[in-house]
Structure formats: C-alpha cells, structure tokens
Amino acid sequence: xxxxxxxxxxxxxxxxxxxxxxxxxxxxxxxxxxxxxxxxxxxxxxxxxxxxxxxxxxxxxxxxxxxxxxxxxxxxxxxxxxxxxxxxxxxxxxxxxxxxxxxxxxxxxxxxxxxxxxxxxxxxxxxxxxxxxxxxxxxxxxxxxxxxxxxxxxxxxxxxxxxxxxxxxxxxx
Numbered sequence: 813x814x815x816x817x818x819x820x821x822x823x824x825x826x827x828x829x830x831x832x833x834x835x836x837x838x839x840x841x842x843x844x845x846x847x848x849x850x851x852x853x854x855x856x857x858x859x860x861x862x863x864x865x866x867x868x869x870x871x872x873x874x875x876x877x878x879x880x881x882x883x884x885x886x887x888x889x890x891x892x893x894x895x896x897x898x899x900x901x902x903x904x905x906x907x908x909x910x911x912x913x914x915x916x917x918x919x920x921x922x923x924x925x926x927x928x929x930x931x932x933x934x935x936x937x938x939x940x941x942x943x944x945x946x947x948x949x950x951x952x953x954x955x956x957x958x959x960x961x962x963x964x965x966x967x968x969x970x971x972x973x974x975x976x977x978x979x980x981x982x983x984x985x
Contacts (some may be wrong), residue, residue, distance in 0.1 A: 817885045818964070820910070820972065821863060821921040821934075822956040823852060824929050834872075837899065846871025848953035848980040849877040855983035861957065865917035866891055867909055869898035869924040877953070878923040896921040899922040906932045907967050914964040926950055933958065936972040953980040 826845025834840065838917055841849065857863070862885060868878035879889050893913045897905040914920045922929070930949040933956045934941055941949055950956060958972040 818921045818960045819861070819975075820958045820960055821861060821919070822929050822933055822950070822958065823877065823881065823921060823923045824926060824950040824952055824954055825849075825874040825923060826852075826880075827952040828873040837871045839871075839873055841873050843874065845952060846876070846880060849880035850884050851980055851983050852877075852955055853881035855948070855978070856881065856955070857885050858984065859914075861919070863887070863917075863919045863921035865893070865914050865919070867895055867898065867913045868920045868922075869901075870894040870896060871899045871925070873900070874925060874985075876921050878921075881921070881923070896929070898922070900925065901928045903928070903931050903935050911965045911969065917964075920921055920964075926932070929956075933974070933977075935969055936960070936967060937974040938970045938972065939974070940970045941974065941977070949977070951979060953977065968984050 817862045826849040827842045828839045829842040829843055866878055868874050884888055887921050895909045897909045936958055957975040959975055960972045962971050
C-alpha cells in the first residue's frame with residue numbers, strides 16, 4: 813500500500829449534554845452535538861472524504877457521534893470498531909489502536925476525545941499548528957485531516973502532513 817494514499821480523519825465527538833448527571837463514560841450528546849455529528853458526516857460525504865475504516869471510543873458521546881456521521885456517509889454502523897484505548901487514550905494508545913485496526917485501510921476515521929486527539933494531531937503534524945483564537949485545536953465536532961507519510965504501524969512524531977482542520981461552523985449546512 814502506498815503511503816501517499818493514506819488519510820487519517822480525526823474527529824472529536826459532538827457537544828455532550830452535561831445536564832443528565834450521567835457518569836462521564838455514559839454522557840450523551842446534546843441536541844447541538846447530534847446536529848454537528850450529522851453535519852460532519854454530510855460534509856465529509858460532499859468533500860469525498862470517505863473512510864474505509866472507522867475506529868471510535870466506546871463512550872456514549874463518541875459512539876453516537878461515530879454512528880451519526882457514518883449514517884450520513886451511508887456507511888453501515890457495523891463497520892465501526894470500538895476500542896477502549898481511545899477513551900482517555902494517550903498518544904501511544906491511540907497509535908497502537910491505529911496500528912491494530914487500520915492495517916488494511918487507506919482512509920481511517922478516528923472518533924474520540926480531548927485531550928488525546930489534540931495531542932495526537934499535534935504529535936503527527938510535521939509543522940506546528942496555527943494558534944486558534946480560542947486556543948482549541950479540536951473543539952467539539954471538529955475534523956482534522958492528515959496524510960500519513962508512512963504506514964499505520966510506523967506513525968511517529970511529524971510523520972503526517974496536516975491537510976485541513978475544519979470546525980463544524982465552517983462546514984456547509
């Protein structure tokens with residue numbers, strides 16, 4: 813597989829609903845989070861960003877984000893691989909999940925949480941990321957697109973080119 817064809821889509825879960833009082837792992841998406849997850853899926857479809865592998869945290873808000881985005885991408889939810897390492901995962905755990913679940917894939921959607929996803933994007937990107945006004949790399953439902961310059965098992969610091977970082981408000985409705 814040629815590394816030039818690989819793409820990694822890093823999606824932070826949509827806005828969660830803190831009013832439920834549910835434990836962190838079980839916290840659902842807020843209405844805004846559900847709408848943003850659908851918007852991301854529609855936008856990805858319109859942009860031709862079609863993953864052949866989806867890996868998600870099993871936490872409810874990430875699971876729901878992955879399922880809603882996949883529905884908009886017309887991907888079967890059975891194609892989503894849930895991996896506990898993504899929930900609260902370190903860079904090492906996220907890289908291990910990619911190495912294990914993405915080995916046969918060319919385009920992978922990784923759905924999870926901050927701070928792990930922000931740290932992963934900053935770690936993989938060849939160049940420092942531009943500072944945003946609010947200081948957030950990946951606010952809820954933001955999507956980073958990276959092009960790894962190596963295979964999934966060899967990912968390391970600076971081993972990917974950041975193609976884009978898009979917040980849900982910038983995605984066409």
